[in-house]
Structures are given as C-alpha cells and as structure tokens.
Amino acid sequence: MQAPKGFLLLEDGTLFSGRLVGPTSPTVAEVVFTTNMTGYQEVFTDPSYRGQIVVMTAPQIGNYGINAEDPESAQPQIAGVVVRELSPTYSNWRATGGLREWLERAAVPVLTEVDTRRLTRHLRTVGVMKGVIGEGETPSGAALAALDACPSMEGLDLATVVSTREIYTWGPSDAPYHIVAYDYGIKRNILRLFEAHGCRVTVVPSDTPAERLLAMDPDGVFLSNGPGDPAAVAYAPATIREIASRQIPMFGICLGHQLLGLSFGGHTVKMPYGHRGGNQPVKDLATGQVLITSQNPGFAVAGSGEGVEGAPELAVTHLNLNDRTVEGLRHRTLPVFGVQYHPEAAPGPHDAVPLFDQFLTALRNRRG
Template structure:
C-alpha cells in the first residue's frame, strides 16, 4: 500500500517521523500505548479507545489480517494507529482482508516506521498527551493549529458519543435471566458472554433514566466499559443511585466500575499513562490470588487497598500489583460490585471470567428468573 512521509508531533514538542498510510488531513487525539501482542482488531474496534491515537508496542501487526467475527463494535473506534511495521501480507484461515485496507477504508491513518520503543518510553516517562499525525517531514501551520485546538481528555464525555441511540436486545428471548445493560461503549464480547451464561440482554442508551430501566423488569443491571472522563458522565450517578435503592444486582466493568465509585461518593483521577494491554497483574484482596488481566483505561477510582477515599460503604476487592491502584469494588450491603479490568477479554487472559458467574449468583439470590 502506498505511503508518504509523515510524522507524529506530541504536545510537548517531541517529533517522531515515519511513513503515513491513509488520510492526509491532520489527525489529533490523545496518544496512548498498549502492550497487547495480539488482538489488534479488538483493540481498534473497542469503543473505550474512542478519541485516541494508539501506539502498538508489538513490533509488527497485521500478519493475520482482519475478520468479521472478532470486532468489539461495528467499526474502528480509534483516531489513528502508530506502529513500527504493518505487515504487507496476511495469512489466516479466518481472514477476510488485510488490516491496512480495513483501517484506511474507515478513514483511519496509520503511521509506520516509527521507533515505537522510544515513543512508548517517552509516554511512560512524561505521561500520555495530545498529539497530531499528519503528512510531511515537519509540522505545518495547519497541523500545529489542529493540535492546539485538540481538547484534553479530562472533562470529555465520550460515553454519550459512542452509546447506542436506541435500545436493542441480544441473546435468546427465552433465556432464564434478563439483564439490562447500560451502553457507555459496550464491547460485543460482554454480550456474547452474557448469552453464554443464560442471559438475554436489553442494551439501553447511556442516559436512560432509572425508571425506564425498571420498566424492563431486569434481574440485574450491567454498567459497561466506555471512553473518556468518568466524571464528565454527570448524568449516570443519579440513575445508578436510584437503581441501587431498588436493590437491583449491579455489575460494572471499567467505566462502569468508575461510575460506581463516583455514585457512592468517591472521586476519579487521571493516571499518568493508564493501563492498556493484556498482561496486568491484579490481586484479589480476600483470597490473595493473582489474576493476569486485560485492561484499557486512563482514569482510576482514587484510593488504596485500604479503601476508597471517604467512602466506607465500598470495599476494595482487587488492587493492581504494578502501582497499587484500585481494580475492584463491592458495596458492603447491596448486591453491587465492579472491576476496573476486562474479564471478558478476547483474546486475552480469562482469569476474571468467573465474575460473570458471581454476578449471576447475586441475580439468583435475589430471585431473578426473567419471568417477571
């Protein structure tokens, strides 16, 4: 595929040159890195990556192409991709095409031949920041203006942007359990796993009032992953609080977990460079067992293994062994819990998948049968 000279300019002035494939207009977004070795199609279609330029630390991607079975949403969600090398050929029995054509067909720029080791080390040291990908050897006035106008991730409600606009259903209509899922940027494999666990799912827009959710007579409510600043999703805590008052079992993943923290009085904070990849060690506080997890987040609930700041109702159930950040919460009295990592990861570690069984245990304990 034809390429032209291009560059990535970070907001601190650091410049990385490479070869640009795809759209030539300047593309601006927060620049983040992921340590995933496989699963690039799932990464690129994950709505939690909305509004981000993703740096792949694996030196070559694209070697197994793309297919129609693995996407986590209907289209690529990322703003752009930065890689060392994109494979010119692909080989896999499930492949329906090559990665570069699929991305550029969706208007996603690819900057190749970049020293991604140096770039990752810089982001890890200086923190993630805004950047612009554009053609040429040096930044043009247009590229500089675009970068200057790019908003920071703090304060951005991107969940509303990626959420479904209308409710829809997933799974067997005769399944024994009925889950209502708030779509803040839900990944399809979450829906697949609920279906595998005997659930039918009604997916609703992110701003659906609690009263509307209760009209669906849910056995449980799920709070999905999603992009952006959790504190900017200002309408969510009131709805979650109203559902909690009904003692409906609730389970949150990633952004959903962060919203649980905010609902009960905690706060969230921007992390220096976040957690993104499929190899993050997390400890279960109660058992001491260590799980290897898949993660994708740039914000975290403030607190330590001892607790969430100012929120005695929430117990910390999991902590990250790299930096001690909170990875899991559970309400001490209500059937509500959440985790920061992705137990539904595909591909990725499956250590956290029993959490779906734990959630359904709370549903069954409440008497949820789906036959209301």
C-alpha cells in the same frame, strides 16, 4: 509504491518520523500505548479507545489480517494508529481482508516505520499527551493549529457519543435471566459472554432514566466500559444510586466500575499513562490470588487497599500490583460490585471470566 513521509508530533514538542498510510490531513487525539501482542482488531474497534491515537508496542501489526467475527463494535473507533511495521501481507484461515485496507476504508491514518520502543518509553516517562499525525517531515501550520485546538481527555464525555441511541436485545428471548445493560461504549464480547451464561440482554442508551429501566423488570443491571472522563458522565450517578437502592444486582466493568465509585461518594483521577494491554497483574484481596488481566482505562477510582476515598459504603476488593490503584470494589450492603479490568477480554487472558458467574450467583440469590 512507498508511502509518503509522515510524522507524529506530541504536545511537548517531541517529534517522531515515519511513513503515512491513509488520510493525509492532520489527525489530533490523545496518544496512548497498548502492550497487546495480538488482538489489534479488537483494540481498534473497542469504543473505550474512541478519540485516541494508539501506539502498538508489538513490532509487527497486521500479519493475520482482519475478520468479521472479532470486532467489538461495528467500526474502528480509534483516531489513528502508530506502528513499527505494518505487515504488507496477511495469512490466517479466518481472515477476510487486510488490516491496511480495512483501516483505509474507515479513514484511519496509520504512521508506520516509527521507533515505537522510544515512543512508548517516552509516554511511560512523561505521561500520555495530545499529539498530531500528519504528512511530511515536519508539522505544517495547519497541524500545529489542530494540535493546539485538541481538547483534553479530562472533562470529556465520550460515553454519550458512542452509546447506542436505540434500545436493542441480545440473546434468546427465553433465556432464564434478563439483564439490562447501560451502554457507555459496550463491547460485543461482553454480550456474547452474558448469552453464554444464560442471559438475555437489553442494551439501553447511557442516559436512560432509572424509572424506564425499572419498568423492564431486570434480574440484574450491567454498567459497561466506555471512553472519556467518568466524572464528565454527570447524569449517571443519581440513576445508578436509584437502581441500586432497589436491591437489584449490579455489575460494572471499567467505566462502569468508575461510575460506581462516583455514585457512592468517591472520585476518580487520571493516571499518568493508564493501564492498556493484556498483562496487568491484579490481586484479589480476599483470596490473595493474582489475576493477569486485560485493561485499557486512563482513569482510576481514588483509593487504596483500605478503601475508596470519600465512599465508606464501598470496600476495595482488588488492587493493581504495578501501581496499587483500585481495580475492584463492592458495596458493603447492596449487591453491587465492579472491576477496572476486562473479564470478557478477547483475546485473553481469561483469568477473570468467573466474575460473570459471581454476578449470576447474585441474580439467583435475589430470586431466592
């Protein structure tokens, strides 16, 4: 049976037609695109994509199904998916089910048979914007009203929404190093890599006070990735400064990196269409090495190769070679650093995995 007709309407009035799989009630969210050729299950379960409709630029999605090992969280986090073709079958020795059925169980709508090349080019030209997915050939009054009421991503604190509310641990209790991780939307593969590097991780809610964290006596502190506007996570900077002042090594990824910039006087800006995909070139300014990285931020720390705007205590360590945005920073006197990209990327690329070793070196140096 053929899926009913559906549409994606962007806030600038541009309409894209397709077939709708899953819920038929209007779904509104910011519409973004990602260039990942594989790893759709990791993308859809990444909390950093919370509240977004994701356009997949790869022409066919779902051909290797889904499995129980690859998710980055317990459930799909996206608001909706737009694809050129949703594969009706799947084949992979690790597969435990089909993508279509998995998304339907999670009540995530999928708009298929869309000219995703045209859509991606439009978003890349005009910039990401709000959109609504619905059933039919043209938007109903309910769809238009829902789109009009959709909040902007700017000013939206989603980190608090996706964060754990209960403290939990990951890794063996007798691991040589103890990391406390702030969960702003943490990915499971970050925890897997910390465990592989000989760490036990205590994951705490995003609003955990500094004194409670310090009482856990960590060897290091990790600031996770997450969704939404970093400037809206207003409770984080004071906590981060208090912990950093104790000379405890600190490492931030994506949103965690942006919060480090904010904590020491910088500010963030919303990028026109973000960096989403597995092919972002990043230059290490110290070595000249170019890393191919996986990313998904919609915001960036304002600055250039000369430094972070308003934050003289921070040095810029990495730049994006496409748009020259700040991709890495470090504190000039404290053992604190962060990167915009994802060294734990699953699937790859894995060029930046050695950053975990860099963090572990800081832990060993602190112990003396």
